Amino acid sequence: MTHVQVRIVPDTFSWTKSGNLHGCIAIAADGIVFPSADWRDFVSVLVDSFAQAALSLIRNEVLSAEVSFMEGPFVLRVQSNSRVDWQMHFVDRTELQESTYTMKFAIRPFLVSILSALDQVELAFRAHVPERSDELIRLNSRKKELQRAIIA
Numbered sequence: 279m280t281h282v283q284v285r286i287v288p289d290t291f292s293w294t295k296s297g298n299l300h301g302c303i304a305i306a307a308d309g310i311v312f313p314s315a316d317w318r319d320f321v322s323v324l325v326d327s328f329a330q331a332a333l334s335l336i337r338n339e340v341l342s343a344e345v346s347f348m349e350g351p352f353v354l355r356v357q358s359n360s361r362v363d364w365q366m367h368f369v370d371r372t373e374l375q376e377s378t379y380t381m382k383f384a385i386r387p388f389l390v391s392i393l394s395a396l397d398q399v400e401l402a403f404r405a406h407v408p409e410r411s412d413e414l415i416r417l418n419s420r421k422k423e424l425q426r427a428i429i430a
Contacts, residue, residue: 279363279382279383279384280307280381280382280383281307281383281384282305282307282381282383282387283305283307283388283391284303284304284325284328284388284392284394285302285303285304285311285391286301286302286303286321286325286395286398287301287303288398288402291321291402293406297407297413298322299320299321299399299402299403299406300318300320300321301318301319302315302316302317302318303317303321303324303325303395305366305368307381307383308381310368310379312368312379313347313368313370317347317350317352319350320348321395321402322399322403322413324347324348325392325395325396325417326417327345328345329396329420329424330420331344331345331354331356332385332388332389333423333424335356335364336385336427338358340358341357342355342356342357343355344356351370351371352369352370352372353367353369353371354366354367354368355369359382362384362385362386363382363383363384363385364383364385364388365380365381365382365383366382367379367380368380386428389424389428392424393424393425396417396420396421396424397421399417400414400417400418403417
């Protein structure tokens with residue numbers, strides 16, 4: 279079964295004027311990095327969106343979830359097949375016709391990679407914004423929810 283993970287690169291993190299965390303973020307699976315290895319985007323927003331989508335699938339609130347990368351026509355679509363495996367689609371809408379790469383994967387390693395990304399984002403926030411920001415509180419809450427869901 280395919281191993282899927284959220285890949286972020288903390289060395290690329292920078293802060294926008296509006297206080298958003300920006301840097302390299304992608305999904306890696308089967309030797310493919312989507313949208314690309316050097317893709318830069320709003321890291322905290324996307325990691326939170328990945329976590330929220332995963333939680334919705336775990337809780338059976340939805341059968342599929344989509345997360346759009348902020349700065350491009352790229353979409354991650356995840357479908358729940360069972361409690362142990364999901365199906366992921368990398369959707370590229372840059373062409374006139376949508377192209378999709380699809381794989382089945384074990385969910386636990388993917389969820390652990392989301393937790394790791396949340397930890398790295400939290401460290402960046404603590405270094406940049408020592409006081410408890412709303413964003414940090416929201417990310418911590420999402421992390422605890424995901425931890426509980428993995429244990430259950």
